[in-house]
Amino acid sequence: MKQDSSVTLHPDEHSRQTAEIMQRFNDVFQLHDPSALPRLVAEHCVIENTVPAPDGARHVGREACVQLWSAIATQPGTRFDLEETFVAGERATIRWRYWLADGNSIRGVNLMRVEDGLIVEAMGYVKG
Known part of the structure; x- marks a missing residue:
């Protein structure tokens, strides 16, 4: 694919x-x-989680978001394989594979948004 020479991409401070x-x-x-x-996590953070299907649950506020993510992070016998993290300005996409304690895995993606140096939004999606 030929790159258009009139378009210049620069990493910016916000993306960094x-x-x-x-x-x-x-x-x-x-x-x-x-x-x-x-x-x-920002005080007004909102997570739209992947479960229950099909739309997931909504978690609002720092306390609720920290509680949910803490429970996921400390789940015994599980792990996340990071496949890709893509950042553009205030937005990030994290593509991952989550390994359950029983050896099965789930693939998914989180769409994240940051404001003033804090996570304000996270929307999780999984392959069905």
Whole structure:
């Protein structure tokens, strides 16, 4: 594919900051250590979770979001394989595979949004 020479892409400060926040967020699940979550999540954060199907549950507020993500991060015998994290400005897409304690896995994606250095929105989707 030929690149249009009139289009120039530059990493911007907003994308860099969002990428740093997503790295710290992903570390919570990689290290099974949710202690960083309260410093990453905005007071008015909203999560639309993947369960129950088909639309998931809605979690509103820092406390509810931290509680949900902490429970996921510390679930015994589970792990997340990060497949890709893509950042553009205040938005990030995290593609992942979640391994359950029984050895089965689920593939999914989180659509994230950051404002003023904190996560304000997370929408999770899984392959059915």
